[in-house]
Amino acid sequence: MVGDVRADADDTLLDRAFLALADPVRRRIVARLSRGSATVNELAEPFAITLQAVSRHIRVLEEAGLVTRTRDGQRRPVHLAPAALEPLTAWIDRYRLIHEQRFRTLDALLAAGPDPELAAGPDHDQESS
Secondary structure, eight states: OHHHHHHHHHHHHHHHHHHHHTSHHHHHHHHHHTTOOBOHHHHHTTOSSOHHHHHHHHHHHHHTTSEEEOOBTTBOOEEEOGGGGHHHHHHHHHHHHHHHHHHHHHHHHHHTOOOHHHHHOTHHHHHHO
16 A cells, blocks of 8 residues: 555656656756756746746746755756656656567567578478378
8 A cells, every 4th residue: 555655656746747848848948957057037048938937837847846946145046956857767767678678579589580380381280290
């Protein structure tokens, strides 16, 4: 039961983070913050949207735990929370590794060449009887 609660909490965090990153403006904000902290004004520069809209995007990222804000005198810089990205990459990697293993298995089968029994065709069994 405790494991289910933990899994539900993990799913909720993943859902919030992926939902936050579903928006291209928020992805660009995260990309910008990966180079260093910035103010709302600095984050708004490349976008043709209002400061209020940028603030709403930042709030969504904050609620998802992907960014934080601090106070530095009059400045309120926004910071990327890199540790919050780790569960996302772990989730993606789990499925990437599964599919990579499947491709390696397929590659090995193709490299081994055709199975002599399969290459002989279905009539082969009838002839040897």
